[in-house]
Amino acid sequence: xxxxxxxxxxxxxxxxxxxxxxxxxxxxxxxxxxxxxxxxxxxxxxxxxxxxxxxxxxxxxxxxxxxxxxxxxxxxxxxxxxxxxxxxxxxxxxxxxxxxxxxxxxxxxxxxxxxxxxxxxxxxxxxxxxxxxxxxxxxxxxxxxxxxxxxxxxxxxxxxxxxxxxxxxxxxxxxxxxxxxxxxxxxxxxxxxxxxxxxxxxxxxxxxxxxxxxxxxxxxxxxxx
Ligand code: TYD
Numbered sequence: 001x002x003x004x005x006x007x008x009x010x011x012x013x014x015x016x017x018x019x020x021x022x023x024x025x026x027x028x029x030x031x032x033x034x035x036x037x038x039x040x041x042x043x044x045x046x047x048x049x050x051x052x053x054x055x056x057x058x059x060x061x062x063x064x065x066x067x068x069x070x071x072x073x074x075x076x077x078x079x080x081x082x083x084x085x086x087x088x089x090x091x092x093x094x095x096x097x098x099x100x101x102x103x104x105x106x107x108x109x110x111x112x113x114x115x116x117x118x119x120x121x122x123x124x125x126x127x128x129x130x131x132x133x134x135x136x137x138x139x140x141x142x143x144x145x146x147x148x149x150x151x152x153x154x155x156x157x158x159x160x161x162x163x164x165x166x167x168x169x170x171x172x173x174x175x176x177x178x179x180x181x182x183x184x185x186x187x188x189x190x191x192x193x194x195x196x197x198x199x200x201x202x203x204x205x206x207x208x209x210x211x212x213x214x215x216x217x218x219x220x221x222x223x224x225x
Contacts, residue, residue, distance in 0.1 A: 012100045015102050015103070015139065019143055019146065019200060021154075022153070022155040029045055036100055051103070058081060061078070063167045064167075073124065075114055083106070083107065087133070107132075117172070117180040139218075142195075142211055146181075146201055152177065196214050
């Protein structure tokens with residue numbers, strides 16, 4: 001696996017983070033960015049939906065639940081509209097410059113949230129990926145897996161602490177979140193070269209350590225694990 005990646009180009013690496021609610025992705029994206037930065041790599045930390053000006057507008061629209069009544073296909077189309085802008089205006093130019101792009105959610109979230117959890121057919125995502133993502137899937141996708149009840153407790157605790165309101169998807173019921181979790185696991189199984197599952201039900205430091213180990217191995221970095 002190591003030699004496959006070593007010295008293949010001067011382009012940056014594209015890594016996405018995925019998982020259900022409360023998995024701790026945002027914290028782990030930051031920790032990975034810090035560790036790569038300490039080794040001298042330039043990183044860009046971004047997120048979906050969002051990341052670009054149009055993407056952030058679409059994000060508000062979707063997370064406030066304004067599209068919910070139009071059904072999951074309409075939501076999926078908007079997530080992909082935001083994704084196209086994000087790729088073209090931010091992700092691809094940065095990869096070209098040699099920057100490592102660390103993205104908090106990407107196309108797998110559409111397949112899991114609008115697909116597995118909301119019933120949109122996989123074939124629709126195959127088509128949207130062909131049109132929008134093309135050959136720009138991340139090289140590595142870290143899926144942080146967590147039992148649904150643990151994730152929900154974490155989200156509730158965060159909301160109490162920060163006074164944040166529940167968004168469109170957090171508000172879905174337990175069955176939705178169970179389908180979501182199964183959806184991510186199915187994506188991981190179908191894309192085992194790209195995806196790695198990390199057990200999120202352990203300490204923040206242990207999760208970070210496992211992610212770092214994966215990144216060092218995958219990209220043959222000259223670093224201590
Ligand atoms: P965010 O606050 O970033 O959630 P989290 O902290 O859980 O990542 O909100 C993004 C929400 O949008 C999240 O509930 C997942 C959902 N989503 C989709 O439903 N489809 C998508 O394609 C993407 C990128 C996100």
